Amino acid sequence: MEDERSFSDICGGRLALQRRYYSPSCREFCLSCPRLSLRSLTAVTCTVWLAAYGLFTLCENSMILSAAIFITLLGLLGYLHFVKIDQETLLIIDSLGIQMTSSYASGKESTTFIEMDKVKDIVINEAIYMQKVIYYLCILLKDPVEPHGISQVVPIFQSAKPRLDCLIEVYRSCQEILAHQKATSTSP
Amino acid sequence: MVLKAFFPTCCVSVDSGLLVGRWVPEHSSAVVLAVLHFPFIPIQVKQLLAQVRQASQVGVAVLGTWCHCRQEPEESLGRFLEGLGAVFPHEPWLQLCRERGGTFWSCEVTRRQAPDAPSAPGEDQVMLIFYDQRQLLLSQLHPPTVLPDRQAGATPASTGGLAAVFDTVARSEVLFRSDRFDEGPVRLSHWQSEGVEASILAELARRASGPVCLLLASLLSLVSAVGACRVFKLWPLSFVGSKLSTCEQLRHRLEHLTLIFSTRKAENSAQLMRKANTVASVLLDVALGLTLLSWLHGRSRIGHLADALVPVADHVAEELQHLLQWLMGAPAGLKMNRALDQVLGRFFLYHIHLWISYIHLMSPFVEHILWHVGLSACLGLTVALSLLSDIIALLTFHIYCFYVYGARLYCLKIHGLSSLWRLFRGKKWNVLRQRVDSCSYDLDQLFIGTLLFTILLFLLPTTALYYLVFTLLRLLVVAVQGLIHLLVDLINSLPLYSLGLRLCRPYRLAAGVKFRVLQHEAGRPLRLLMQINPLPYSRVMHTYRLPSCGCHPKDSWGALCRKLFFGELIYPWRQRGDKQD
Numbered sequence: 001m002e003d004e005r006s007f008s009d010i011c012g013g014r015l016a017l018q019r020r021y022y023s024p025s026c027r028e029f030c031l032s033c034p035r036l037s038l039r040s041l042t043a044v045t046c047t048v049w050l051a052a053y054g055l056f057t058l059c060e061n062s063m064i065l066s067a068a069i070f071i072t073l074l075g076l077l078g079y080l081h082f083v084k085i086d087q088e089t090l091l092i093i094d095s096l097g098i099q100m101t102s103s104y105a106s107g108k109e110s111t112t113f114i115e116m117d118k119v120k121d122i123v124i125n126e127a128i129y130m131q132k133v134i135y136y137l138c139i140l141l142k143d144p145v146e147p148h149g150i151s152q153v154v155p156i157f158q159s160a161k162p163r164l165d166c167l168i169e170v171y172r173s174c175q176e177i178l179a180h181q182k183a184t185s186t187s188p
Numbered sequence: 189m190v191l192k193a194f195f196p197t198c199c200v201s202v203d204s205g206l207l208v209g210r211w212v213p214e215h216s217s218a219v220v221l222a223v224l225h226f227p228f229i230p231i232q233v234k235q236l237l238a239q240v241r242q243a244s245q246v247g248v249a250v251l252g253t254w255c256h257c258r259q260e261p262e263e264s265l266g267r268f269l270e271g272l273g274a275v276f277p278h279e280p281w282l283q284l285c286r287e288r289g290g291t292f293w294s295c296e297v298t299r300r301q302a303p304d305a306p307s308a309p310g311e312d313q314v315m316l317i318f319y320d321q322r323q324l325l326l327s328q329l330h331p332p333t334v335l336p337d338r339q340a341g342a343t344p345a346s347t348g349g350l351a352a353v354f355d356t357v358a359r360s361e362v363l364f365r366s367d368r369f370d371e372g373p374v375r376l377s378h379w380q381s382e383g384v385e386a387s388i389l390a391e392l393a394r395r396a397s398g399p400v401c402l403l404l405a406s407l408l409s410l411v412s413a414v415g416a417c418r419v420f421k422l423w424p425l426s427f428v429g430s431k432l433s434t435c436e437q438l439r440h441r442l443e444h445l446t447l448i449f450s451t452r453k454a455e456n457s458a459q460l461m462r463k464a465n466t467v468a469s470v471l472l473d474v475a476l477g478l479t480l481l482s483w484l485h486g487r488s489r490i491g492h493l494a495d496a497l498v499p500v501a502d503h504v505a506e507e508l509q510h511l512l513q514w515l516m517g518a519p520a521g522l523k524m525n526r527a528l529d530q531v532l533g534r535f536f537l538y539h540i541h542l543w544i545s546y547i548h549l550m551s552p553f554v555e556h557i558l559w560h561v562g563l564s565a566c567l568g569l570t571v572a573l574s575l576l577s578d579i580i581a582l583l584t585f586h587i588y589c590f591y592v593y594g595a596r597l598y599c600l601k602i603h604g605l606s607s608l609w610r611l612f613r614g615k616k617w618n619v620l621r622q623r624v625d626s627c628s629y630d631l632d633q634l635f636i637g638t639l640l641f642t643i644l645l646f647l648l649p650t651t652a653l654y655y656l657v658f659t660l661l662r663l664l665v666v667a668v669q670g671l672i673h674l675l676v677d678l679i680n681s682l683p684l685y686s687l688g689l690r691l692c693r694p695y696r697l698a699a700g701v702k703f704r705v706l707q708h709e710a711g712r713p714l715r716l717l718m719q720i721n722p723l724p725y726s727r728v729m730h731t732y733r734l735p736s737c738g739c740h741p742k743d744s745w746g747a748l749c750r751k752l753f754f755g756e757l758i759y760p761w762r763q764r765g766d767k768q769d
Contacts, residue, residue: 022705023714025190025313091703093716095190095216096315096349099703111702111721115348184189 007166009033010134015162017169025094027177029170031160032087036080036105048072081106085159092174094181098122098139100156112154116181118142120150122174124167135164137171190313191297192217193282194353194718196321199223199254200286202377206272207251207282208237208363210356215349218251218282219356221321221363222378230275232373243362252282273298284316295713317703319718321379323695324357325364327720328457330699330731350701404449412442437574437676441567444470461686465734468684473568476679480572481565490562494555501547501583505540508586512536515654524650532654536590543586570676577672584665591662592757598655599755601644608641659752683732687725694722 001021009015018030052068084105091099097115120140127134137156143149194217205225211218224233233250240248253269273281283296295314329351364380366372420426429435444466454460484490516533518524565572610616611634616627629637689696698720706715743751743758751758
């Protein structure tokens with residue numbers, strides 16, 4: 001079962017949440033971030049090239065222009081490969097674990113998998129981010145030494161930063177699976 | 189809990205048979221290692237499994253049946269497969285079935301005994317997880333780094349479900365030894381059933397490495413015995429040996445070579461990786477050194493270098509003389525004390541004159557020395573760089589001497605000033621109590637003390653200026669030496685083999701796993717593909733870094749500034765094991 005809804009992130013950009021229910025024990029949430037806009041790309045390129053041309057008129061050295069072109073190209077490639085995240089996916093599988101994937105604009109994918117034994121709970125937490133107070137979804141990991149302690153807090157959807165309404169949807173679905181997992185894990 | 193069945197991708201299209209593997213009850217997972225085909229004799233199957241269990245210490249058993257047939261299985265086949273459950277009792281009994289050419293699987297779990305818990309699971313849900321057996325066998329799981337605030341002796345976390353799967357596959361190698369060309373009593377299908385992989389070169393290297401290692405290890409022990417003999421422990425040689433970074437680097441490399449050619453087998457994978465990284469580092473070093481050697485000895489570059497060296501040393505000495513003349517005048521508009529200025533200036537000028545004479549005395553031998561030094565590059569680029577650093581230290585020895593004179597003078601002055609300042613205020617340093625106490629001085633003590641204090645105070649700018657200039661020069665030389673040491677350290681500690689492995693065979697170094705949901709149909713069990721998530725490069729560097737020489741600056745920036753202010757001598761590259769001055 002698959003459906004798609006549109007939400008907004010904390011800055012007002014449009015996000016698309018795709019939910020896939022593969023089975024009662026396996027669900028996937030895919031959040032697509034707004035794409036790289038042509039306007040901002042053109043603005044940055046024009047600024048860099050105008051600055052390079054200004055330096056060229058001062059120094060009369062044509063290496064500056066080639067250097068500016070190289071810098072723009074390398075900067076764009078680096079931005080697409082290391083910074084710009086296109087899509088963030090959360091896959092939750094009952095009694096196996098939780099997997100978070102970030103796909104970058106250049107196609108690179110970075111995946112983290114947390115086993116269900118280590119997961120204590122999934123909660124919505126508040127944080128102060130610059131001048132705003134935002135909500136974010138995070139996974140609490142169990143502490144091996146202390147049974148009631150938390151060893152680490154892993155935030156989800158860090159670069160998409162959706163608003164509370166989207167987080168509540170994801171939170172409810174995840175809690176259904178976690179509740180089912182807790183119920184079956186206590187029985188032998 | 190959902191039952192997880194780990195199924196190897198190599199067995200997806202094999203004929204029907206029995207599933208052989210391990211059942212992990214804590215995580216409710218069945219790890220299928222191989223498929224045993226019909227026809228078989230149950231006694232022989234049980235014997236084989238007992239042998240494998242004893243050899244590998246893994247609880248291998250028959251987990252269920254695998255059916256790969258043209259259409260839906262007939263009734264009789266179904267009952268036959270269920271009947272096998274009585275011959276090989278296992279709890280729970282898995283029955284996997286796949287249509288030939290179809291994508292979807294069906295899976296049934298039967299539990300014989302009635303469950304004890306009152307909340308009986310109505311029907312066991314099954315999840316099929318496909319894994320690549322060869323990759324899982326060869327890979328090594330790197331658990332996430334322990335947080336620094338945990339003690340080392342804390343209770344270790346129970347092995348997660350995935351670590352158990354990796355462990356099971358890795359330890360069951362003995363099951364994968366037979367292939368389909370063997371004339372054994374049973375026919376197994378696994379990743380090596382098409383033929384066991386081997387390489388002739390690897391086998392030859394393994395046979396040859398025994399005697400070669402023995403020979404080289406004995407040679408190296410001879411060299412280290414010579415190096416450890418009593419002559420080198422006597423005072424002049426041991427002092428010189430500890431100060432020269434070349435000796436340190438040679439010792440380091442000797443240690444590496446002893447490790448590589450030691451006849452002891454590596455016990456675990458970490459030691460094996462360390463050996464491999466050391467081999468790669470030594471090879472890279474020697475290759476770069478030979479490149480440097482060929483570049484130096486071609487087109488008589490050594491001659492050009494030697495010809496340029498003495499004029500450069502002369503030029504440096506001339507610049508120092510100009511600097512001292514400038515200091516003896518009115519540097520930067522400051523008015524110095526003429527007498528002290530002249531004394532210090534003439535003292536340092538005489539030193540430079542001596543130095544230039546020595547350089548001119550050595551100039552006919554420079555080319556020969558450089559030629560032999562260039563030959564040392566065949567031992568490795570790191571040795572050549574350490575030699576360069578030592579040569580720079582020797583050539584700027586006069587700057588070091590000036591720095592020491594200036595620092596000692598300044599240090600004495602500062603101590604004198606602080607002590608007389610205390611006298612001026614009527615206080616005294618109490619050595620017993622290690623604090624400042626008030627003290628009543630006589631009039632003549634106060635008079636002489638104040639006089640001396642004034643003299644030292646007015647001579648302070650001159651001494652401070654000389655100290656400042658020579659400290660800056662010394663710091664410049666130390667910075668150049670530091671850069672060379674950094675480069676040597678980089679070549680010494682870079683884990684090339686691990687980086688190459690991560691680049692070319694990323695599945696060998698695993699940080700974890702990742703799952704992908706395969707095509708799913710309602711009513712059928714969920715199918716997932718498990719792939720290896722390779723270790724990021726930063727963690728590869730961090731985990732497999734070779735230990736370096738340990739020649740890092742011991743002082744923090746704050747301590748360094750404090751030492752400079754009080755005129756204490758700084759030794760940034762103090763080697764390990766040096767006695768404190």
